[in-house]
Structure formats: structure tokens, C-alpha cells
Amino acid sequence: MNTFYFIAALSVIFAILVISAKNPVHSILYLILTFFTFTVHYILLNAQFLAIVNFIVYMGAILVLFLYTLMLMNLNKESEPVKSNLVKIAAVIGGGCFLVTIIAALKTFTGSVPVVLKDTNLGLVKNLGKTLFNEYLLPFEISSVLLLSAMVGAVLLATKDPKTTA
């Protein structure tokens, strides 16, 4: 139980650092740490497949893509745009209102039930694979088309010379 609260506190701290860091590269590094704490959460929930996928896909692929894009752009602290204080306060109030609404709605439910893992095989690859390839076979195939179109679109968008894209 204490492990959960410790990791949860780390997640929140790193998430706040992501949006408050001045340097975008630091932001990305904090985001990697946040996602690492999420991986630990998945392991605590015994969702082993998701923990590995989160580790490889998110921390390994997506965030490295972010980091490389940012480094290609050669941004520095001076070019970092800043918003006015009024907009900052409005943003924090707006996000805070959302938070308060959800937490207040949660408080109306009395007596929270603990999360108990009934089936220890739930998050394992074998069990998830059976569900994925039986009930969700069509969405799985459609997501492969989505990834293909995303790949073609990204190449098309990022190519500089209009002659080569034609």
C-alpha cells in the first residue's frame, strides 16, 4: 500500500515538473521519469504485458522521437515563448476547476472498495492475446491500417522538396 502512495507521489511530482520546466529538453526527460513511474504502477497491478509495452513503446520509441525532433530544431531557453501571468493564472484555475469537479463527484460515493486482483493471470500475454485475437480481431486489423496510413502521412508531411513527394 505504501509502495503505491510513494510511486503515486513521484508520478505527480514529475508530472508537475514536466509542465513547469523552462527548458523543453528537461521537460522531456521528466516525462520519461513520469512514464517510468507509470510502468511501476502497471507492475503493481500485475499488468505485465502493458508494463513492458509502456516501457518499450512509450519510453523507448515515442519519447526518443520527441527528443530527436526537439534536438533537430535547435531551440534554447531564450527562444522559449512565455505566456502572460494572467493567462497562466487562468490556466491553473481552469485545470483546478476540472480537478475539483471530479474529486467532488468522487466524494459522493461512500466507501471505496479496494482493488483486488481476482485472477493472477489477467495481465499476462497469454490471457491478453486470447482476448485480443478473439473479441478484438477486427479493431486489431484496423489499427494496423491506421499505423500504415500514419507512416505514409508522416513521410509525406516531413519531406521537404515538393518534387519528391509528387
Add this chain to the structure above:
Amino acid sequence: MEQLTQTIQTVPLNAYITLCTVIFAIGVIGVLLRRNAIVIFMSVELMLNAVNLLLTAFSVYLGDASGQVFVFFIMALAAAEVAIGLAIIVMIYRNTNSIDIKVLNRLKW
């Protein structure tokens, strides 16, 4: 592994909902607060991950594997979204030499 899963036995479901709400709200604040397009993108990723964690917690709570399959689909979607989004940001940077979203206000009309 047996010992690890024992640790969650006493964590209430409300703790997971609260944690995910806090992370999601931080993501919302990040989108509203920053003007750097890449940091806004990262805040969106933060929100996606908060939802992923909540789906997994509910999936374990109900003993239903469908929730975790959905998380798998969201991750595939996020990968596609990031590839396209970063390509668009690179294109904007090439045209305007900046990733300040203030430059994009001509998209308004």
C-alpha cells in the same frame, strides 16, 4: 511477483481515480499554460497515460481483460498520433522558424 501483487490488495479504487484525475488535470493545465507546441504535445501524452492507467486499474478491479486490450489500442493510436503530430510540427518549424503556437493564430478563420 506474488508478493508484489499483494501490495495493491489494500489500495482503494478511489486512490487510483484520484491519482489519474490529478495527472489528467496537470496535463490540461500544461496544454493551457505553455506556448511551445512540443510541450503541449507532451501534456497530451500525459493525459493519454493517465487514462491508460485508470483503464488498467478498472480492468484489474473488474477482472476483465478487455480494459487492458483497450489500453493496447490507445498506445498504438498514440504512436500514430505522435508520428503525424511531430511531422506537422517539423513542417511548421520549417515555414515559420518557430514552434510558438501564437504564430498559428492565422488558422483561426
